[in-house]
Amino acid sequence: VDARIKALAADMLETMYDAAGIGLAATQIDVHERLVVIDTSEERNQPLVLINPEIVWASDEKVLNEEGCLSVPGIYDGVERSTSVKVNALGLDGEPQTIEAEGLLAVCIQHELDHLLGKVFVEYLSPLKRNRIKSKLLKQQREDQRA
Template sequence: MTSDKPDTADLLPIVMAPDPRLKAKTRLVTEADRETLRRVVPRMFATMYAAPGIGLAAPQVGLDLRLAVIDLQPDDKPAPITLINPKIEKVSEDHAIREEGCLSIPGQYANVTRPAGVTVSYEDMDGNRQVIEADGLLATCLQHEIDHLDGVLFVDHLSALKRNMILRKMVKEKRLKKSS
């Protein structure tokens, strides 16, 4: 991926909460999906970069696939990771609190407690099995995106009160945009 501006025709529409597609568990990617992956992964990265964001899961663009893309751009250089059929293999006993947001819940942020470190297995674009051990922001991002694949949003980790406040605020903002 280059840092050039993506063609807006390449961008995918981002599904917004409370769309029920965001609450559905995705299906495993199979060999039959490989052509779809070749078409959609570059568009997912383009959409994520344009948003801008650091992670994007397939359900967020309306796809029922166990697929996510991440790029934290360390040192302001692209470092894209494509996660096909990712699975959290191990979590640390230590936990960390980090402020999270989501492209499907724009403008809303909250502190979420998650394991501080994770080990994740996944397939790359060539179908090779990979393992990544992460802590810090990458560990949080991996868990956040894998949650999407299981129908879980970051607000689901919050108290019912905080979650409802955020979702009500989103609905209100959406209504205001429609009326203007």
């Protein structure tokens, strides 16, 4: 793992913390790298950096959680995801690691890896809900342009 990737991870963590997020994928900041940063700790002091992450196992048991996203601020809705996952990735030290995650961390990993596949959580919602969200975002955009 070179200095550029380490600097990118540090910048992404800073961006995520500044935005009060718990996860950020490189693709969300228009960087085409398979890199995500996550910190689901209450104290915001347990950063997790995953390089080239891949979910190798996901539980059949699902849970419905309300999700939000830094890519669509102010929008929250229920998304069903596996309650636990196993992920293979490289760490910042370049060493392979396997992470077994459950609960919020498992949900966050699935959410962030979706970004690496070009998918945003609202795509899991019904067409009606997606249209409502689109209308809300367009209205907000018009209001922002007037300001």
